[in-house]
Amino acid sequence: MLVGTGDVDALARRAPRLEAFPAESLVLPDVEILQAVFELEGQGIESFFPPGLHPTLPVLAVFAFWRAIEGPLGAFTLAQLRLTCRSGARPRQLLVASFVEGETARAELNARFAFAAKPAEVTLARFYDRAEARVVRDGAKLLEVHAGAPLPLAASDLQFFASIHPAQTPKGLRGVQIDTEYAIARAERGRPVLDSFDAAAFGEPRLRPSYPVAASIALGDITLPRVRFVVRPDVLAFEGTEAV
Amino acid sequence: MRFGIFYELSVPRPFAPGVERTVYENALEQVRLADELGIDTVWAVEHHFLEEYSHCSAPELFLTACAMQTKRIRVGHGAVVCVPAMNHPVRVAERAAVLDILSGGRLELGTARSSTWSELGGFEIDPDTTKQTWDEYIRALPRMWTEERMSWRGTSFSMPERAVLPKPVQKPHPPLWVTVTSPGTELDAAERGIGCLGVAAASYAEQERRTREYHRRIQSCTPVGAVNENVATLNFLYCHEDPKEAARTGLGMLGLFGLSNAHLLFTREAYPTRAYGSLANLAPGPRAAVGREGSPADPSGIPEGMAIGDPERITRAIKEWESIGIDGVNFLLNAMETIPQEKVLASLRLFAREVMPAFAKSGKR
Numbered sequence: 001m002l003v004g005t006g007d008v009d010a011l012a013r014r015a016p017r018l019e020a021f022p023a024e025s026l027v028l029p030d031v032e033i034l035q036a037v038f039e040l041e042g043q044g045i046e047s048f049f050p051p052g053l054h055p056t057l058p059v060l061a062v063f064a065f066w067r068a069i070e071g072p073l074g075a076f077t078l079a080q081l082r083l084t085c086r087s088g089a090r091p092r093q094l095l096v097a098s099f100v101e102g103e104t105a106r107a108e109l110n111a112r113f114a115f116a117a118k119p120a121e122v123t124l125a126r127f128y129d130r131a132e133a134r135v136v137r138d139g140a141k142l143l144e145v146h147a148g149a150p151l152p153l154a155a156s157d158l159q160f161f162a163s164i165h166p167a168q169t170p171k172g173l174r175g176v177q178i179d180t181e182y183a184i185a186r187a188e189r190g191r192p193v194l195d196s197f198d199a200a201a202f203g204e205p206r207l208r209p210s211y212p213v214a215a216s217i218a219l220g221d222i223t224l225p226r227v228r229f230v231v232r233p234d235v236l237a238f239e240g241t242e243a244v
Numbered sequence: 245m246r247f248g249i250f251y252e253l254s255v256p257r258p259f260a261p262g263v264e265r266t267v268y269e270n271a272l273e274q275v276r277l278a279d280e281l282g283i284d285t286v287w288a289v290e291h292h293f294l295e296e297y298s299h300c301s302a303p304e305l306f307l308t309a310c311a312m313q314t315k316r317i318r319v320g321h322g323a324v325v326c327v328p329a330m331n332h333p334v335r336v337a338e339r340a341a342v343l344d345i346l347s348g349g350r351l352e353l354g355t356a357r358s359s360t361w362s363e364l365g366g367f368e369i370d371p372d373t374t375k376q377t378w379d380e381y382i383r384a385l386p387r388m389w390t391e392e393r394m395s396w397r398g399t400s401f402s403m404p405e406r407a408v409l410p411k412p413v414q415k416p417h418p419p420l421w422v423t424v425t426s427p428g429t430e431l432d433a434a435e436r437g438i439g440c441l442g443v444a445a446a447s448y449a450e451q452e453r454r455t456r457e458y459h460r461r462i463q464s465c466t467p468v469g470a471v472n473e474n475v476a477t478l479n480f481l482y483c484h485e486d487p488k489e490a491a492r493t494g495l496g497m498l499g500l501f502g503l504s505n506a507h508l509l510f511t512r513e514a515y516p517t518r519a520y521g522s523l524a525n526l527a528p529g530p531r532a533a534v535g536r537e538g539s540p541a542d543p544s545g546i547p548e549g550m551a552i553g554d555p556e557r558i559t560r561a562i563k564e565w566e567s568i569g570i571d572g573v574n575f576l577l578n579a580m581e582t583i584p585q586e587k588v589l590a591s592l593r594l595f596a597r598e599v600m601p602a603f604a605k606s607g608k609r
Contacts, residue, residue, distance in 0.1 A: 056509045153516055154518065157512075
């Protein structure tokens with residue numbers, strides 16, 4: 001069975017501190033969503049994951065953008081990079097890095113849900129022929145992606161999966177399971193194109209997203225519920241899953 | 245009731261030199277024994293790129309070896325992937341006919357469309373199209389086998405008039421099946437007059453409902469060829485006189501298989517589409533697989549309907565399947581070689597000696 005071989009100490013050094021597990025949900029209304037998915041290439045993909053997680057074959061790099069124009073966190077745009085994996089038998093996506101434009105949102109998402117988001121100029125625009133998004137920091141373009149030829153789908157055709165956010169928690173170093181819920185009002189599938197990507201800026205210079213898979217373009221309400229489970233990064237899920 | 249053995253040919257890591265050969269040789273030894281013991285069919289999947297889970301990418305070769313080493317057991321594709329990028333329909337018809345000839349008319353032909361992104365993506369296949377190409381194949385294959393020459397104008401393939409050769413031994417042609425993973429495929433099978441080759445776990449109640457609907461609908465089918473009204477399900481077999489030993493070993497196999505299945509990258513996880521209605525699953529749910537969701541009344545932790553246990557327990561489970569209209573049960577005998585070969589063979593012998601006599605051969609075909 002393929003398991004992660006990543007360095008847990010290195011994970012601990014970059015994991016943000018989560019002072020307390022959130023007791024309440026956070027509802028974000030009318031969020032524009034873009035998820036652009038690419039297969040990851042290269043040897044040693046196991047090392048991107050801690051020993052508590054199993055990489056999928058192939059591993060998918062999921063570039064996820066959320067743009068809210070109002071709501072409890074005000075206007076903000078979030079960019080995340082997640083990698084597909086399994087915790088035990090469950091499908092999960094490991095958060096590698098995230099960036100937010102919008103200080104209030106950044107502070108809240110980091111403090112309550114361990115997004116470890118850095119400030120950046122993050123944009124997401126949806127047109128009828130394409131959706132495009134980018135991340136710029138200190139004048140440098142870190143990521144640019146677009147999705148063309150959108151095809152309407154039913155909301156139920158899209159699938160979303162829980163994320164694992166590494167964090168120093170009250171229980172110690174853990175992967176915090178974020179069971180994000182999506183109430184989708186509009187759904188499309190597009191063809192993703194990765195125009196530029198600075199892997200080092202996302203914390204993992206060896207990441208090579210290559211083969212384009214699909215992009216989801218959607219509008220809907222996003223709920224970040226209270227945290228129910230965390231996983232230990234050093235042991236497999238059957239032993240290392242803990243209720244909060 | 246007909247019994248089959250079913251091969252994914254899973255290979256455990258690390259992939260040391262010779263390990264794949266050992267897996268294949270163990271499987272062939274099991275097939276030879278199954279032939280002697282009166283098992284009806286050996287099935288082999290077609291999968292590509294599924295590391296560990298299945299190294300069975302050329303089942304027609306494996307099944308040919310099975311046919312050459314046995315006398316009476318039928319050989320079944322479980323199943324050929326019916327999309328042009330993997331298998332042109334003419335090649336499917338030709339290979340199937342040759343295997344039917346070499347086996348002396350012992351071929352069963354299962355059809356499928358693949359359910360993982362690992363496979364579809366690997367061949368750059370658009371998941372939106374696979375149901376359509378499958379449908380075209382199953383209408384074309386019987387014509388290729390039964391008509392002296394045939395032509396085809398379709399969406400997934402076209403060809404001018406040609407003689408597709410050779411023709412199969414079985415007349416009018418080998419039985420056709422479709423693998424049933426997603427709920428609803430049994431209706432596709434019924435409406436086309438082909439058999440249901442179950443490869444996903446369902447409860448007794450759910451399977452009974454699906455089977456009843458299949459038999460109801462097939463009465464008014466538009467057959468693509470010779471009607472094959474049969475429903476078979478997939479199961480796991482570990483038979484041992486000691487129920488505790490059976491549960492310990494059998495559940496280990498079941499859990500490992502379920503876990504490795506859950507690690508596959510199913511199409512909808514990667515690619516939003518209406519063409520794949522669910523995150524398909526070939527195995528019992530992982531929680532069931534580790535015995536957490538067995539019947540509350542069953543302290544063994546063995547999930548409902550599994551052929552794991554002593555002969556008496558297995559007989560009861562299969563009688564239950566029989567009572568809801570199942571015509572055949574196909575067994576996985578091992579997963580990742582977790583059970584030593586001698587134990588697999590002993591389990592099969594015990595099953596043949598103590599369980600099979602309780603079931604009459606089905607006359608259906």
